[in-house]
Amino acid sequence: MKLHIATIGVTLAIIAGIVADSGSAQQAPVKRDFESEIRTALQSAKTAAGFDFLGTLVRTCLLPQSGGENITDNVPGYVTNPASAPPRNTWHAEPAKIFDNFYFVGGKLHSAWALTTKEGIILIDTIYPYNSEELIIGGMQKMGLDPKNIKYVIISHAHGDHIGGAEMLQTRYGARVVMGGPDWDLVEKYPNRYKTMAPKRDIVATDGMKITLGEATVTIWLTPGHTPGTLSYTFTVSDRGRPVNVAYSGGTAFNFVNNTPDPGIKNFQTYIESQKHIAEKAAAVGATVLLSNHSEFDSAVNKNRMLAGRGEGPHPYELGADWVQRYFQVLQGCARAAQLRLEQQLAETAKR
Numbered sequence: 322m323k324l325h326i327a328t329i330g331v332t333l334a335i336i337a338g339i340v341a342d343s344g345s346a347q348q349a350p351v352k353r354d355f356e357s358e359i360r361t362a363l364q365s366a367k368t369a370a371g372f373d374f375l376g377t378l379v380r381t382c383l384l385p386q387s388g389g390e391n392i393t394d395n396v397p398g399y400v401t402n403p404a405s406a407p408p409r410n411t412w413h414a415e416p417a418k419i420f421d422n423f424y425f426v427g428g429k430l431h432s433a434w435a436l437t438t439k440e441g442i443i444l445i446d447t448i449y450p451y452n453s454e455e456l457i458i459g460g461m462q463k464m465g466l467d468p469k470n471i472k473y474v475i476i477s478h479a480h481g482d483h484i485g486g487a488e489m490l491q492t493r494y495g496a497r498v499v500m501g502g503p504d505w506d507l508v509e510k511y512p513n514r515y516k517t518m519a520p521k522r523d524i525v526a527t528d529g530m531k532i533t534l535g536e537a538t539v540t541i542w543l544t545p546g547h548t549p550g551t552l553s554y555t556f557t558v559s560d561r562g563r564p565v566n567v568a569y570s571g572g573t574a575f576n577f578v579n580n581t582p583d584p585g586i587k588n589f590q591t592y593i594e595s596q597k598h599i600a601e602k603a604a605a606v607g608a609t610v611l612l613s614n615h616s617e618f619d620s621a622v623n624k625n626r627m628l629a630g631r632g633e634g635p636h637p638y639e640l641g642a643d644w645v646q647r648y649f650q651v652l653q654g655c656a657r658a659a660q661l662r663l664e665q666q667l668a669e670t671a672k673r
């Protein structure tokens with residue numbers, strides 16, 4: 322775990338240089354070696370990823386990107402015809418108690434979490450409409466938690482794999498729903514896309530907003546990029562009585578227009594700045610745990626299994642502050658490499 326710490330400073334310096342340089346793209350400097358800049362950005366991401374963040378590296382650096390944002394307003398197939406939803410064995414996972422006051426109530430691929438307090442429960446993300454009932458409600462009950470105590474639901478972003486249960490939780494339990502302003506707008510703009518998943522507009526998140534319930538506080542950070550309203554968080558949990566700080570990364574893949582210089586370069590810049598923002602906040606609170614809303618990125622489901630055999634050993638979710646920073650370096654390095662390809666495309670168009 323601690324082997325690569327010496328390289329972090331170097332990686333950070335490289336990324337800082339890379340990011341600082343990006344504003345100069347529009348001035349088309351005389352001779353830029355784009356291939357070498359791209360290699361440097363990719364290398365910084367690979368170095369930061371180590372073995373812990375291979376899933377994140379693969380998704381953001383290696384797999385082909387989607388190209389653009391979704392502007393259709395169609396009812397998802399799994400809502401029109403619930404029988405077409407993915408079979409249970411592809412998503413079912415057991416709930417788990419992760420910390421003294423923090424529970425996993427998600428599935429194999431997508432995560433939802435319950436932060437418990439004396440005054441009730443803060444639920445983070447709500448997976449799909451077709452599995453939120455079994456995984457969240459059923460999972461909480463298996464863990465001895467009463468879903469009626471859900472007071473807040475915080476949605477990292479308005480995609481069907483995270484907002485799916487929000488309408489149900491708001492309607493059934495009267496939970497307050499927190500989401501980023503631009504993502505509340507998406508929900509209102511696309512009534513078909515969000516059918517059965519659309520909570521009524523409630524709390525609009527602002528940067529640094531604190532959601533406090535009992536003795537717990539979740540601090541919200543605006544990290545636009547994956548969607549325009551993507552949220553990330555910092556909060557404290559307790560491990561056998563010891564406080565542990567968590568950074569929660571709310572959006573990962575490049576789901577914005579990313580295949581044309583305009584607006585791709587600007588979109589990547591927004592994304593990169595958001596990763597720097599949450600990384601700074603994570604460092605400021607000394608976050609040693611990195612959570613995501615996809616197991617692909619934080620290996621939650623594997624760690625839940627490891628946790629069962631923990632004994633007196635270290636907590637499998639606790640990576641250390643350096644590794645939390647490295648997570649955000651992977652995202653920045655991969656985004657910068659993709660942004661550079663667009664800058665290169667722009668420079669080549671300008672030459673003609």
Ligand SMILES: [Zn+2]
Nearest residue numbers: 478480547572
């Ligand atoms: Zn998403």
